[in-house]
Amino acid sequence: MLIHLMQHGACLSKELNEQQPLSPVGREQVEKSGRAAARLGLRFDLVVASPKDRSRETAEIMARQTGYPVDEIVVTDTVKAMTPTAETLDFINEYSDMKSILITGHLPSLGALASAMLAHGKVLDIAIENGGLMQICLEPGQTAGTLNWALTPAQLGVIAGN
Template identity: 35%
Template sequence: MGEKTRRVALLRHSTANWSHDVDHERQLSERGREQAPAAGRWLARSGLDFDLVLSSTAVRCRETWGLAERELSAPSRTVFDERLYEAAPGDLVALLHETDDDVDDLLIVGHNPGLHWLADALTGEADGDLLTRLNLSGFPASSVALLTFEGPWHDVEHGVGRLVAYWTPSG
């Protein structure tokens, strides 16, 4: 019997206002409030049913997920984890390693540059020009990268994934 296929989607928070003195407390801008549901609609069309959502505790991530989740057919178990705020690359991989093996589909809602780095680092193969598009775009606000890999979460390392989808609000 082969290894179990897992999917991880990475959703960067939507566009936020710069009007708050405390970065963690920044709220979504009007544009961001339009982007987040669009990302949710893309996730819904992708047919993913997330077993777990890990989100940064930052206000803009909470708001992004709240608006995106409304577009999905069923609510997902969501954990807000402060380690996702300003997460270093090693922190993101550690979070993947901690994921229970009963989770097949995982969504991470977080920030750049961490999510861009994670998508690029995990990608060993990519469908078509997806990796080029991801790297040229810089993983803008509300972007979603979807990767698949075989095996348990604790075995995730550089290059084990296949980038199978990449979406940005601008198309």
Template identity: 25%
Template structure:
């Protein structure tokens, strides 16, 4: 069954210091912790066939750190920007998995923002957002998707780790 890992970007600079929120970078501490998290996840055996990231600077920087650790290809998606389209993104995921050489073993890392990532995870799990999941900065949620559609309300949560448990 395909695996989906939802990863929140690392600690970023304060919003009030940037007129354009899309340009906020990671802090030095955010870079350091994100690198520690990525290395620990690698050591635990996680692998990604593809990392897909939001176009915002802090998410791209997080993706760069993960790419350096995992040597995974990275792709940018405007759907992963805040308030992106879940339906459009889910259609892309469906197509990507169907084109994967081993669809049942596909492993996709998604780097984005809150509250979208937990809303999307909950929709894949329960068919709606319940506000039950928490995803800290540089944290990760792992879902297994069923081999066939529909995916919403049919996912299985197998991983939810805050960064403090990985560092």
């Protein structure tokens, strides 16, 4: 199974909008990431977002860019910023029959999730930039995976042709 972890795009401050949707910069970051994902041939069997506006908007942009039906995005608390990693892993394991999953989420949980999948019992400090994307191969039933790649928004922009 390929797990794609994506930090939502940059968002507006709480002072400007309490819901903190994507900012114009964040929308541009995610659009570039989506175009890059399409150029890389990424297709997802499942796209997952947290209930936060910025996560849902990121998932919707990525879904449109990669051909995933926007109305089938799964919105769940299990990918919110402070969700315990074990809960998120349990959620992922419910979809172990899928080949490719995209999770558009938040820090620190995305970094903790990547650490749990890559370090098996050790803690790695993993940062994912806004609009950044990484791919981890996790075999069904396994607790440790392999990092296939991690791309920053700037690298994704080059792939997207921007």
